[in-house]
Amino acid sequence: LSLRDVQEMMAERGVIVSYESIHQWCRKFGQSFANGLRRRRPCPGDKWHLDEVFIKINDKTHYLWRAVDQHGTVLDILVTSRRNAKAATRFLRKLLKGLQYVPRVLVTDKLASYGVARRRVMPGVEHRRSKYLTIGRRTPTNPPASANGSSESSAHRAARSGSCRHLAGYHHTFGPADTDSPQPVTESGTNRGS
Numbered sequence: 001l002s003l004r005d006v007q008e009m010m011a012e013r014g015v016i017v018s019y020e021s022i023h024q025w026c027r028k029f030g031q032s033f034a035n036g037l038r039r040r041r042p043c044p045g046d047k048w049h050l051d052e053v054f055i056k057i058n059d060k061t062h063y064l065w066r067a068v069d070q071h072g073t074v075l076d077i078l079v080t081s082r083r084n085a086k087a088a089t090r091f092l093r094k095l096l097k098g099l100q101y102v103p104r105v106l107v108t109d110k111l112a113s114y115g116v117a118r119r120r121v122m123p124g125v126e127h128r129r130s131k132y133l134t135i136g137r138r139t140p141t142n143p144p145a146s147a148n149g150s151s152e153s154s155a156h157r158a159a160r161s162g163s164c165r166h167l168a169g170y171h172h173t174f175g176p177a178d179t180d181s182p183q184p185v186t187e188s189g190t191n192r193g194s
Helices: 003-012 019-040 085-096 112-121 154-161
Strands: 047-057 060-069 074-080 105-108 126-129 172-174
Touching (some): 003 019, 047 074, 060 085, 074 085
Parallel strands (some): 047 105
Antiparallel strands (some): 047 060
């Protein structure tokens, strides 16, 4: 919102104030308000699940690295063009930036880059490597049934709801090429209507 938009919103509610006054309020109270919100934000859990997802941006493969705690709170994300130890180290450093502690346990898939990055950044943290313990692994041929009984894939549900939590293991394209509607998969693994 612009300052003039806020001025108009206040005028609609019967408060006459200029946009210059709103600007001064933001400069005077904005930082303390942001600090208060940051303090009220719940602390992340001590068990972090890390995973990476292949995505396409303008027909070029990128990797979306993300971390979620044991409660499902997304801690951080990072998009890189490479999937190597340097990118994993960069992601772990970004993840720890601004936090006052390190996690008790890191849970990752079997990508060797996580082990190298953990030894560089957090050598004292326990590291569990398993393809079954990472963030919501689903296979596109065997999606879980949703609450309404359809077998729409979890990637399509997550994309529709705006959530990143269930996108692990999917190759997804973002951009102008992503205009077709999702095709639900039946129990037998074939698309409906084909």
